[in-house]
Amino acid sequence: MSAPCHKPETAFAASVRLAGPDDLDALVALENASFVDERASRRSIRYSLRSPTMSVLAAVLDDSEGEVLVGAATIERRRKSRIARLASIAVSSSRSGQGLGSLLLDAVEAEALAQDCSLLRLEARTDNLGAIRLYERRGYKHYGTKPDYYQDGTAALCFEKILIVP
Structure with a gap:
C-alpha cells in the first residue's frame, strides 16, 4: 500500500493519510x-482497513490533543484490474464546505494511481447535489443511472474519470 499524505491550501491544516486500526473508533x-x-x-x-484490495483514507486535523479525524474515503479494487471504485466518502458535518471533499478526492485519485488503477468510478445519490457538482467540476463523466440503488429507493448516478499520471 502507498501512504498518501496530501496538504491542502485551506484555512486549516488538514492532511490525508492511510487509515489504520487505531482509527477504527473515529471511522x-x-x-x-x-x-x-x-x-x-x-x-x-475493520475488514476494509485490513483488505489488500481496499484503501481507507483519513482526513485529519492536528490540534492540541493530537489528530482529529474529520473525513474519510474508502476505495475498492479488484486484483489485476485497472479500475478503482470510490465506495464511500464522508466529511464531518462540522467541517462541511471547507474543501475537505476536494482534498479527499485528490487523495483518492492519487491512491488509485499508486495502486496502478487508471479509471475511477463512483456512484452518487441523485439528491446529493453538492457531491454531483464536485464530481462534475473535477472532470467525472456521468455514464449511467442505477434506479432504486439506495435502501430508501433513491437512484444513483454513475460517474467515472480516467486518471492521468501528473
Whole structure:
C-alpha cells in the first residue's frame, strides 16, 4: 500500500493519510454521523482497513490533543484490474464546505494511481447535489443511472474519470 499524505491550501491544516486500526473508533463515529442508511458496520470498516484490495483514507486535523479525524474515503479494487471504485466518502458535518471533499478526492485519485488503477468510478445519490457538482467540476463523466440503488429507493448516478499520471 502507498501512504498518501496530501496538504491542502485551506484555512486549516488538514492532511490525508492511510487509515489504520487505531482509527477504527473515529471511522465508525464518522460513518454513523454521516449516513442514515447504507452505513458500513464496525466489522465492515475493520475488514476494509485490513483488505489488500481496499484503501481507507483519513482526513485529519492536528490540534492540541493530537489528530482529529474529520473525513474519510474508502476505495475498492479488484486484483489485476485497472479500475478503482470510490465506495464511500464522508466529511464531518462540522467541517462541511471547507474543501475537505476536494482534498479527499485528490487523495483518492492519487491512491488509485499508486495502486496502478487508471479509471475511477463512483456512484452518487441523485439528491446529493453538492457531491454531483464536485464530481462534475473535477472532470467525472456521468455514464449511467442505477434506479432504486439506495435502501430508501433513491437512484444513483454513475460517474467515472480516467486518471492521468501528473
